[in-house]
Amino acid sequence: MQDYTMVDVYDVKALAYATAGDASATIKRKLKQLGVDSAILRRVAVASYEAELNLIIHSRGGSITLQMSPQEIRLLTRDVGPGIPDIEKALQEGYSTANEEARNMGFGAGMGLPNMKRNADAFQIQSELGAGTQIEMRFRLG
Amino acid sequence: MTISDITVLLDARVLCGEDKLDSEVQTACGSDLMSDVLAFVKDKTVLITGLTNIHVIRTAEMLDIHCIVFARGKVPGEDVLEEAREVGIVVLTTKHTTYTTCGLLFQAGIRANNDCLAQQG
Numbered sequence: 001m002q003d004y005t006m007v008d009v010y011d012v013k014a015l016a017y018a019t020a021g022d023a024s025a026t027i028k029r030k031l032k033q034l035g036v037d038s039a040i041l042r043r044v045a046v047a048s049y050e051a052e053l054n055l056i057i058h059s060r061g062g063s064i065t066l067q068m069s070p071q072e073i074r075l076l077t078r079d080v081g082p083g084i085p086d087i088e089k090a091l092q093e094g095y096s097t098a099n100e101e102a103r104n105m106g107f108g109a110g111m112g113l114p115n116m117k118r119n120a121d122a123f124q125i126q127s128e129l130g131a132g133t134q135i136e137m138r139f140r141l142g
Numbered sequence: 143m144t145i146s147d148i149t150v151l152l153d154a155r156v157l158c159g160e161d162k163l164d165s166e167v168q169t170a171c172g173s174d175l176m177s178d179v180l181a182f183v184k185d186k187t188v189l190i191t192g193l194t195n196i197h198v199i200r201t202a203e204m205l206d207i208h209c210i211v212f213a214r215g216k217v218p219g220e221d222v223l224e225e226a227r228e229v230g231i232v233v234l235t236t237k238h239t240t241y242t243t244c245g246l247l248f249q250a251g252i253r254a255n256n257d258c259l260a261q262q263g
Contacts, residue, residue: 021200028204038185038206045204046180053176106193111177118181 004067004074006034011063012055017105020056024048027066031073040139043119044073047137050112051077057102059133073139075120083129091117091125143167143250145209145232148188151246152236154211158223159232165208169255172244176201182255190243194218199225208232213240 062079
């Protein structure tokens with residue numbers, strides 16, 4: 001059982017494109033101040049940013065929770081819907097359900113979940129239609 | 143090579159970050175899709191893109207990309223440049239197309255980051 005000495009929660013609103021990345025930039029800054037290795041920091045930042053964008057583009061709103069222990073960093077994201085109908089498909093590179101507005105901004109490449117999975121040392125995703133999606137990502141330190 | 147060398151190579155104009163032109167560049171990525179860029183995790187990278195919205199800066203910041211080249215003569219809005227200044231990213235603009243810009247950099251010895259390909263699967 002990990003002993004998390006730091007726990008921060010960041011709310012992310014649906015369709016909040018204007019502030020997209022604010023939570024992840026804050027997370028990155030905080031971890032940098034704590035002296036996290038720059039390579040690990042980049043992986044956490046990318047995973048967090050992809051998660052934040054997913055919450056903005058696809059969800060009805062949610063949050064990112066950052067936890068840290070001496071051994072690892074843990075990112076938990078959860079949202080209130082709509083849920084992912086086919087998780088296997090969603091994990092495929094290039095598959096995206098992003099709408100026109102998101103694509104016009106340069107999003108919707110279909111790499112979000114694959115990028116998160118690739119950057120994390122451990123990745124778990126659960127989703128229920130109508131209820132929402134939870135993702136857990138862990139990053140080993142040192 | 144340095145960002146200054148790249149400016150000469152691409153006949154580019156510096157839009158912000160004039161004080162950081164001595165920074166080293168080792169790899170490059172050309173894309174208009176933010177998540178494709180995010181799949182590419184390496185520092186000392188220059189990003190070549192035609193996408194001039196503010197999300198380009200935030201994406202670059204997440205990856206420690208320290209230089210962005212806008213191809214096809216594109217110049218982003220002042221809000222984008224302001225954000226770039228705030229996070230310390232050098233922004234260049236070149237009249238060359240994305241294709242030619244990538245070609246010129248490749249010819250000069252700048253390569254892609256192949257590490258991300260090895261991590262797949």
